[in-house]
Amino acid sequence: xxxxxxxxxxxxxxxxxxxxxxxxxxxxxxxxxxxxxxxxxxxxxxxxxxxxxxxxxxxxxxxxxxxxxxxxxxxxxxxxxxxxxxxxxxxxxxxxxxxxxxxxxxxxxxxxxxxxxxxxxxxxxxxxxxxxxxxxxxxxxxxxxxxxxxxxxxxxxxxxxxxxxxxxxxxxxxxxxxxxxxxxxxxxxxxxxxxxxxxxxxxxxxxxxxxxxxxxxxxxxxxxxxxxxxxxxxxxxxxxxxxxxxxxxxxxxxxxxxxxxxxxxxxxxxxxxxxxxxxxxxxxxxxxxxxx
Amino acid sequence: xxxxxxxxxxxxxxxxxxxxxxxxxxxxxxxxxxxxxxxxxxxxxxxxxxxxxxxxxxxxxxxxxxxxxxxxxxxxxxxxxxxxxxxxxxxxxxxxxxxxxxxxxxxxxxxxxxxxxxxxxxxxxxxxxxxxxxxxxxxxxxxxxxxxxxxxxxxxxxxxxxxxxxxxxxxxxxxxxxxxxxxxxxxxxxxxxxxxxxxxxxxxxxxxxxxxxxxxxxxxxxxxxxxxxxxxxxxxxxxxxxxxxxxxxxxxxxxxxxxxxxxxxxxxxxxxxxxxxxxxxxxxxxxxxxxxxx
Numbered sequence: 001x002x003x004x005x006x007x008x009x010x011x012x013x014x015x016x017x018x019x020x021x022x023x024x025x026x027x028x029x030x031x032x033x034x035x036x037x038x039x040x041x042x043x044x045x046x047x048x049x050x051x052x053x054x055x056x057x058x059x060x061x062x063x064x065x066x067x068x069x070x071x072x073x074x075x076x077x078x079x080x081x082x083x084x085x086x087x088x089x090x091x092x093x094x095x096x097x098x099x100x101x102x103x104x105x106x107x108x109x110x111x112x113x114x115x116x117x118x119x120x121x122x123x124x125x126x127x128x129x130x131x132x133x134x135x136x137x138x139x140x141x142x143x144x145x146x147x148x149x150x151x152x153x154x155x156x157x158x159x160x161x162x163x164x165x166x167x168x169x170x171x172x173x174x175x176x177x178x179x180x181x182x183x184x185x186x187x188x189x190x191x192x193x194x195x196x197x198x199x200x201x202x203x204x205x206x207x208x209x210x211x212x213x214x215x216x217x218x219x220x221x222x223x224x225x226x227x228x229x230x231x232x233x234x235x236x237x238x239x240x241x242x243x244x245x246x247x248x249x250x251x252x253x254x255x256x257x258x259x260x261x262x263x264x265x266x267x268x269x270x271x272x273x274x275x276x277x278x279x280x281x282x283x284x285x286x287x288x289x290x291x292x
Numbered sequence: 293x294x295x296x297x298x299x300x301x302x303x304x305x306x307x308x309x310x311x312x313x314x315x316x317x318x319x320x321x322x323x324x325x326x327x328x329x330x331x332x333x334x335x336x337x338x339x340x341x342x343x344x345x346x347x348x349x350x351x352x353x354x355x356x357x358x359x360x361x362x363x364x365x366x367x368x369x370x371x372x373x374x375x376x377x378x379x380x381x382x383x384x385x386x387x388x389x390x391x392x393x394x395x396x397x398x399x400x401x402x403x404x405x406x407x408x409x410x411x412x413x414x415x416x417x418x419x420x421x422x423x424x425x426x427x428x429x430x431x432x433x434x435x436x437x438x439x440x441x442x443x444x445x446x447x448x449x450x451x452x453x454x455x456x457x458x459x460x461x462x463x464x465x466x467x468x469x470x471x472x473x474x475x476x477x478x479x480x481x482x483x484x485x486x487x488x489x490x491x492x493x494x495x496x497x498x499x500x501x502x503x504x505x506x507x508x509x510x511x512x513x514x515x516x517x518x519x520x521x522x523x524x525x526x527x528x529x530x531x532x533x534x535x536x537x538x539x540x541x542x543x544x545x546x547x548x549x550x551x552x553x554x555x556x557x558x559x560x561x562x563x564x565x566x567x568x569x570x571x572x573x574x575x576x577x578x579x580x581x582x583x584x585x586x
Contacts, residue, residue: 025489029388036380037397040457044400046423047412062426104309111305120302123310130317132570134518136539137563140546140556141323142316144334164316167309196301225405227521228543243407247525250411261415264408275403279396282403286462287469 047268051077051261058257077262080253085238086245090224092155093241097162097223098216104163105170105215110204112171113178114186115196124175130168135228143232157233158241162223170215177211178204214285242267321563327556334552345557354533355558358541359565365452365537366516372456374508377463382493384464385471395468399461406458410525413454417441441527444534451526451535455519463508470501510573517566538562 050058051073052066078084111117112124142161143152151157189199227243234240240248246263253259275282328346331339349355380398384391401409416423417440425437440450474497482492498505520539523529529536529544536544542562546555 026388029383029386030390033383033390033394037394040401040461041397043412043416043423043457044404047415050415059421062421062423063430104312107305108309111302115302115305117299117302120306123306126318127309127313128574129567129570130313132514132518132566133317133321133563134520134539134566136520136542137559137566138317138320138324140552140559141320141327144323144327144552145315145320160312161316164312167313171309196298196305200305221403225407225521227407227524243405243521246407246411257415257421260411264411268404268408271403271405272400275400276396279399283395283399283465287465 044268044272047261048265051258051265053258053261055255055257058261073258073262074266077259078266080259081249081263082237082245083242083263083266086240086242089155089239090241093158093162094220094223096155096159097166098219100159100163101166101170101219102212102216105167105174106205106208106212107200108167108171109174109178109208110200113175113181114183114204127168127171130165131172135165139228139232142229146233152233153236153239155239158226158230161229161233162226166219166222169218173215173218174208174211177208181207210285210288213281214288217282217285324556324559324563327553328560330553330556332553333550338553341553345554346561348554349557349561354536355538355541357533358536358538361448361535362517362537364448365455365519366513368449368452369455369459369516370509370512372452373459374463374505374512376456376460377508378467378498378505380460380464381467381471382497384468385497386489395465399465401458402461404458406521407525409454409458410522413457414441414526417450442531444532447527447531447535451522454522454526466508467501467504470504471497474500510576514566514570514573517562517569 046062049066050062052069052071053064057064057066112120146152146157146161151160185203186199189203194202225243226241227247230241230244231247234244237245237248246267249263250260329340329342331341331344384395404412415421419425419437419439419442422440424440428434428436438446441447478496478500479492482496487495517538519537520543523535523537523540524543527535529540538558539562542555542558545551545558
């Protein structure tokens with residue numbers, strides 16, 4: 001009797017202690033995570049806030065808040081910076097690239113994963129090496145070829161190399177997914193007299209749609225961000241994409257910080273909005289691709 | 293169309309992809325190899341000079357140093373991307389409220405165009421109004437302020453930090469989903485046995501996603517050679533070549549010095565180095581076939 005009472009007393013006591021410790025670790029946890037989040041998020045907020053300020057205010061008090069939210073800086077940057085043209089070009093190039101990558105990669109992934117043919121191992125190995133080849137391995141000769149074929153200063157001059165360099169990752173991810181699909185499914189379709197083309201259309205494409213979302217996100221991000229080839233192949237201002245346009249803009253207005261901040265904010269905000277509204281989809285897409 | 297697989301159709305399926313890949317990547321790689329034996333500025337006549345470009349490359353101090361910088365960058369990114377990502381994934385999966393928000397915040401930089409990241413951090417590092425120097429001044433550490441990107445001692449590391457800012461969220465997300473797949477019963481019994489969060493992290497979470505972590509490191513090493521934008525926009529190799537990496541130097545040789553032949557030789561050497569690393573990495577990862585890089 002006495003021993004039980006003692007024990008109960010002890011557990012209550014240690015329970016209190018544990019609760020206190022848990023509370024303390026909780027406070028530490030939140031302090032740390034908030035600090036981390038600030039490191040990740042504050043620069044972006046700073047970018048947007050600074051874009052509403054005057055150059056001398058940015059200079060004298062970097063952490064200060066804008067006096068008022070005026071979009072004049074933004075419209076100025078939009079007009080001077082030719083942003084609508086760059087944005088349009090980026091949309092055209094990126095969407096054409098993504099559509100072609102998805103089509104060609106799904107066709108190839110189907111053949112690599114489910115059809116037997118001579119040379120498939122070798123071709124797949126070449127693709128795999130392509131995964132890790134930086135543009136710098138081949139841009140010299142590619143630029144020469146594109147010059148010869150008058151592909152420079154055209155949309156195709158960017159779309160074609162973006163497809164070519166995007167295909168390895170796309171084929172790799174889609175093939176990995178198809179490899180996990182049981183063979184029986186294909187065999188059953190075969191028994192029903194299903195040819196290769198019909199099988200691709202009726203079975204493979206519907207199966208691949210979730211993975212295609214992942215591949216589409218990767219491909220779109222890469223094409224949207226690409227700088228080197230866009231810089232090399234496009235001289236005409238009317239055809240420049242956002243990264244090159246921004247590069248040209250910033251070298252012209254190097255010290256007009258409010259304009260630069262505004263241009264950056266203008267490009268960033270749509271991406272952030274897209275990300276926050278679709279982030280569940282984007283994040284699962286990315287991780288599905290990685291964990292397959 | 294018969295129910296049998298057509299002999300020709302596999303080739304029809306792969307040909308668009310193969311042809312485009314060959315046209316934009318394979319053929320240019322082979323041509324770059326051919327160019328590397330010539331002295332050529334891209335416009336005038338080509339002079340065959342054999343292996344002279346290669347001999348020159350192995351005496352080019354800046355080129356050799358650029359490999360050192362690339363290696364430092366890769367080592368640093370394993371730290372600031374993979375290991376930080378792993379730590380954050382551990383914290384996020386502790387089951388406390390608000391983890392969704394933190395996950396969102398940490399992943400956000402991934403969604404910014406690299407060019408925006410580069411300019412934004414150029415501002416953050418700016419010695420006059422940048423966030424870092426202003427913050428240091430504010431908390432009384434004025435003596436710590438630097439011209440971060442203009443100082444050969446700090447510029448490379450400053451760029452590595454930016455890389456961590458962008459990609460740690462990516463690795464965190466990957467590891468997070470790996471940890472989410474661990475069965476809840478393992479945690480529960482560990483908690484009942486009185487395990488602390490530290491023990492759960494080091495004894496359960498990390499070992500259970502070991503494959504994923506190894507793959508992350510491999511990915512970091514292989515993609516490290518591909519970095520370009522961040523370096524090009526933030527420092528373009530400077531100051532005094534202290535942030536010159538393999539890719540920025542190559543582009544500089546071709547653009548500024550107009551040496552197509554020499555640039556091609558540099559590209560061939562880089563391609564071989566990456567191919568070797570890729571093959572070795574491929575051999576090493578083959579054993580865990582359930583986890584694929586990317």
